[in-house]
Amino acid sequence: MMEVPATGAPARGAAIATRASATRRAWSRYRANPLAVVGLIWVFLFFLLGIIGPWVAPHGYAQTNYLMANHPPTWAYPMGTDSLGHDMFSEILFSIRFALEIAIFASLAAFTLGTVLGLWAGLQGGLVDTALMRVVDFFFAFPAYFLDLILVTKFGRGMGPIIFALAITGWAGYARLIRGLVLGMRDGEMVEAARALGSSPLHTAARYLFPNVVSNMLIALAFGIPGDLTVQAALSVVGMGLNPPLPSFGNMIAAAGGNILGYPWLLYWPAGIFAVTLLSFLFVADGLQEALNPKGGY
Amino acid sequence: MGLLRYLLKRLVSILGTISAVLALSYVLMHYAPGSFFSSANLASAMGTLKMENAHLYASYLRMFRDRYGLNLPLWRQVLEYVWHSLSFNFGNSFQNPSVPIMVQLRTAFPISAGLAFGSIVLALIIGFPLGVVAALHRNTWLDSVLTTLSMAGQAIPSFVLAVILVFVFGVWIPGVVPVNGWGTPANAVLPIVCLATGNVGVVTRYMRGSLIEALRQDYIRTAEAKGVPYRAVVWRHAMRNSLTALVTVIGPSFAFTVVGTVWVENIFSIPGLGTLLSGAFVNDDIPLAITSVFLLCLMVMGMNLLVDLSYALMNPRIRLE
Numbered sequence: 001m002m003e004v005p006a007t008g009a010p011a012r013g014a015a016i017a018t019r020a021s022a023t024r025r026a027w028s029r030y031r032a033n034p035l036a037v038v039g040l041i042w043v044f045l046f047f048l049l050g051i052i053g054p055w056v057a058p059h060g061y062a063q064t065n066y067l068m069a070n071h072p073p074t075w076a077y078p079m080g081t082d083s084l085g086h087d088m089f090s091e092i093l094f095s096i097r098f099a100l101e102i103a104i105f106a107s108l109a110a111f112t113l114g115t116v117l118g119l120w121a122g123l124q125g126g127l128v129d130t131a132l133m134r135v136v137d138f139f140f141a142f143p144a145y146f147l148d149l150i151l152v153t154k155f156g157r158g159m160g161p162i163i164f165a166l167a168i169t170g171w172a173g174y175a176r177l178i179r180g181l182v183l184g185m186r187d188g189e190m191v192e193a194a195r196a197l198g199s200s201p202l203h204t205a206a207r208y209l210f211p212n213v214v215s216n217m218l219i220a221l222a223f224g225i226p227g228d229l230t231v232q233a234a235l236s237v238v239g240m241g242l243n244p245p246l247p248s249f250g251n252m253i254a255a256a257g258g259n260i261l262g263y264p265w266l267l268y269w270p271a272g273i274f275a276v277t278l279l280s281f282l283f284v285a286d287g288l289q290e291a292l293n294p295k296g297g298y
Numbered sequence: 299m300g301l302l303r304y305l306l307k308r309l310v311s312i313l314g315t316i317s318a319v320l321a322l323s324y325v326l327m328h329y330a331p332g333s334f335f336s337s338a339n340l341a342s343a344m345g346t347l348k349m350e351n352a353h354l355y356a357s358y359l360r361m362f363r364d365r366y367g368l369n370l371p372l373w374r375q376v377l378e379y380v381w382h383s384l385s386f387n388f389g390n391s392f393q394n395p396s397v398p399i400m401v402q403l404r405t406a407f408p409i410s411a412g413l414a415f416g417s418i419v420l421a422l423i424i425g426f427p428l429g430v431v432a433a434l435h436r437n438t439w440l441d442s443v444l445t446t447l448s449m450a451g452q453a454i455p456s457f458v459l460a461v462i463l464v465f466v467f468g469v470w471i472p473g474v475v476p477v478n479g480w481g482t483p484a485n486a487v488l489p490i491v492c493l494a495t496g497n498v499g500v501v502t503r504y505m506r507g508s509l510i511e512a513l514r515q516d517y518i519r520t521a522e523a524k525g526v527p528y529r530a531v532v533w534r535h536a537m538r539n540s541l542t543a544l545v546t547v548i549g550p551s552f553a554f555t556v557v558g559t560v561w562v563e564n565i566f567s568i569p570g571l572g573t574l575l576s577g578a579f580v581n582d583d584i585p586l587a588i589t590s591v592f593l594l595c596l597m598v599m600g601m602n603l604l605v606d607l608s609y610a611l612m613n614p615r616i617r618l619e
Contacts, residue, residue: 035446141315141602142595143557147322150591153579154326230455237457237561238576253461254565267465275454282453 026215029291036287039280046277050100053093061086061094062245070263080265082255091247092269098242099249102159103228106166111221113167114174119205121175122182132175139172145231149240157243162235166228177220181213215292222288226281233274249274305607312599313384319595320380323588328372358395365389383592391578391586399589402574407593409480409570410563414555414597417490418548421497426544428498429505434532436510444502451499456492457561463488464565480568489562496558497551501544508543512536542612549605553598560594 030036058076065085073080079088121132139147148165155161185191190212194204229249235241236250244251252270256263362368367375382389388399425448432444467488468477475487512518513536521531560572567573571590578586 138315138318141312142319142598143553145557145560146591146595147319149575149579150323150326150588153582153587154329226453234455234457234557234561237564238572239580240576253458256461264465264469267461271458271461275458278455279450279453282449286449 026291030287033287033290035283036290039283039287042276042280043284046096046280047100049093050096053097057087057090057093059087059090061091061247063087063090070266072263073265079269080263082252082263082266086247088252088266088269091252092273095247095249095252095270096273098159098246099229099232102163102166102232102242103225106163106170106228106232107221107224109163109167110170110224111174111217114171114176115178115210115217117171118175118178119182119209122179122186123201123205123209125186129179133179136172136176139169140176144169145234148231148235149238152235152240157235157240159242159246162232162242166231170224170228173224174217174220178213178217181216182209185209185212219285219289219292222281222285226278226285229274229278229281301607301610304610305603308603308606312596312603316592316595316599317380317384320383320588320592321376323591324376324379325372327584327588328375361390361395362392383589388589389585392583393578393581393586399586402586403571403589403593406569406571406574409568410556410559410572410594411597413486413489413493413559413562413568413570414552416486417493417555417558418497418552420490420494421501421551422544422548424494425498425501426505429502430509430532430537432502432506433509433513436506441506445506448499448502451495452503454495455561456496456558457565459495460489460492460562460565463492478567480566480570485566485568489559489566489568492562493555493558497555500547500551504547505540505544508540509536512539542609545605545609545612549602552601552605556594556598 063086065081065087067085069081069085070083071077071081071085077087077089079092081087082091117132121129147169151165151168152161155164190208191204194208199207232241233248233250233253236248236254239254241250241254242248249270252266253274256267256270367378370378386400388403390397391399391402394402428444428448432441435441464477467475476482476485477488479485509532513532515536518531518536521535522528526535559570560575562568563570563572564576571594575587575590575594577583578590
């Protein structure tokens with residue numbers, strides 16, 4: 001973990017130098033892990049497809065062609081068509097976009113909320129800490145997926161409600177993590193020195209505590225994004241996922257389960273791409289964990 | 299603190315959490331557009347009954363009004379709902395108003411519980427030796443293959459695996475195991491394999507990590523120094539601590555598995571709690587939906603309690619708090 005000296009202009013310069021070399025060391029550790037590098041390449045491609053996908057898709061995601069329904073792959077439909085005559089290739093390109101939007105916005109919202117509340121609980125202690133941790137315990141006591149289901153039933157199956165549901169159930173993990181890290185440092189010499197120099201609690205949190213927990217938080221976020229990808233697809237498995245005609249990996253995989261015996265191409269691409277993507281995200285997260293926090297983890 | 303007091307404290311906290319889940323669900327559903335307990339929603343959940351038999355429909359409507367105390371203030375409704383659920387008096391479902399929910403659960407619950415427990419046992423049976431092998435061959439090609447495979451097992455959700463297995467055993471090599479339905483022991487094979495795969499990864503990684511950690515301890519060096527054969531050092535000294543720690547993994551794994559049964563049941567068309575739950579959510583059958591969630595959560599919390607208790611019993615150094 002990087003060391004951040006307490007104060008002073010020269011020390012500040014030194015801090016930047018330390019941080020740069022720490023980043024470089026982390027990067028060289030990351031590169032040494034071939035799976036993490038391969039995963040990163042795929043994740044990068046996935047993001048790229050998510051950004052340009054809607055422009056390069058040959059058909060619209062709601063564009064049907066009943067005459068070509070359940071058609072095997074052809075030049076016009078490189079991944080075949082589904083039972084409504086949607087072009088699977090375009091469906092997948094749009095799915096990548098929507099899946100990424102949901103996962104990233106939900107993870108970032110949960111991350112921000114969890115970080116702020118966790119920092120607050122850890123620094124404030126007392127009643128705030130007790131109350132917040134009770135709420136966190138509540139979220140950990142039962143599988144969050146069920147609360148997601150209830151929230152989606154209540155607020156609808158659009159992008160917004162799904163992001164909201166994932167964020168509401170996702171922040172507790174980040175809050176618990178950062179609170180634990182802050183508690184470990186709160187009474188340490190660094191915070192004492194900062195206080196002695198007149199640093200306000202907010203300044204202490206932002207300037208001294210956050211930089212020391214940021215690598216752990218990044219690792220948690222890297223594990224959180226594939227988690228949100230999985231849960232949003234899993235909502236589709238019980239029929240509560242993103243509302244059609246918006247395409248999603250969950251809908252495609254769940255639909256393929258019903259009729260792959262006749263039309264296997266409906267399964268190959270969505271399930272294959274989805275599985276490879278989750279695996280890549282996990283390799284990246286694991287690589288980050290080893291690179292940023294070589295002492296922790298397995 | 300005594301075991302009994304700890305048990306009591308945990309039971310109270312479980313009751314509190316589950317009541318909060320029930321109350322929250324009820325309030326959310328109450329404030330849904332038009333309220334789920336309104337005549338319009340009841341009518342849509344009960345399908346065509348309104349047209350077919352207006353008299354029967356009206357009597358069901360009265361039954362639900364009385365049941366949920368819809369003319370009472372909201373806080374009374376919530377209290378009554380929570381109390382009814384906690385005393386396992388679930389009432390009737392919207393879709394199938396003539397049959398109490400309890401009757402529907404009686405066949406569904408054992409199926410889901412059996413799948414969940416079966417897959418945990420299978421995961422332990424497979425994951426434990428794999429983890430030991432990985433730890434004893436650490437930093438070799440065998441270790442990296444096992445570690446990578448177990449990561450892959452954790453990353454691929456059981457519903458994706460389930461769809462792939464349906465394809466493999468339905469199209470490529472049909473006739474080996476059934477890919478659909480319920481009734482014979484063979485029907486349980488694929489769902490249990492799907493559910494176990496993720497946990498095999500968890501158990502393997504955990505076992506590997508904790509055994510490597512245990513082998514680094516001073517008492518292991520002492521045992522080796524005094525001439526205990528390596529095999530005995532591993533099995534008698536290092537393994538004992540790893541095994542106790544393995545119990546703690548089962549709690550989170552079980553929660554994960556219970557959610558997995560919901561997915562897998564839907565894909566393999568198994569008439570368990572998960573299929574009941576998805577049908578209820580899709581058809582706005584709120585009483586059945588919340589009840590299935592309630593039972594699945596109860597299953598998870600009960601298992602967590604068991605895990606904590608057995609951990610405390612196995613390892614007297616851990617003080618219950």
